[in-house]
Amino acid sequence: MARRRRRKQKNSIEEAIAGIALIAPFFFIYSVTGSMGASVFASFVAVAMVIAFIFYRQLAAATRLRNSGIAEIDKMDGRQFEKYLGLLFSAQGYKAEVTQASGDYGADLVLTKNGQRIVVQAKRYSKNVGLKAVQEVYGAVAHYRASSAWVVTNSDYTEQAYRLARSNNVRLINREQLIEMILQVKQRNSATKKAG
Structure with missing residues (x-):
């Protein structure tokens, strides 16, 4: 039960970090350049990076399980x-x-x-x-x-x-x-x- 709770807390922290990583570039670029287009572009880049990171982690976890022979x-x-x-x-x-x-x-x-x-x-x-x-x-x-x-x-x-x-x-x-x-x-x- 406590381990499940820790896992949920870890996932919540990761989701919060991902949310900040998605929002922060928009506001930072907009405050520096004043350009809405550049801000939206920066947000899209951040979204792509977060998706790539999530995909990489899932792929690494699947590879780790396969290599271990746990199945x-x-x-x-x-x-x-x-x-x-x-x-x-x-x-x-x-x-x-x-x-x-x-x-x-x-x-x-x-x-x-x-x-x-x-x-x-x-x-x-x-x-x-x-x-x-x-x-x-x-x-x-x-x-x-x-x-x-x-x-x-x-x-x-x-x-x-x-x-x-x-x-x-x-x-x-x-x-x-x-x-x-x-x-x-x-x-x-x-x-x-x-x-x-």
């Missing part, structure tokens, strides 16, 4: 998602172990890096993940003798899940963070291939 992730079942995350974390230098499908004690993956053990709950959902996932992964910390607990989803979390995670020091990785993680790994891999 394929959205089609995976839960077990495929767990295995995919195992590969993704392995590419980041973690030793990743996907736990058994049932009776996993709240951890779908166990990651190890630099002597630290992290339990991960993987949630491939079409809706927001609730606090049950946070409770389960937090419970897995003691069983697996882990130092940290994470929940990773291709979606987002409820406000209750965010609050519980904050109070129990559980890291939540949502859709945007997952996309960013995937893109970073792909970028690193392509740079390594070019260098090699």
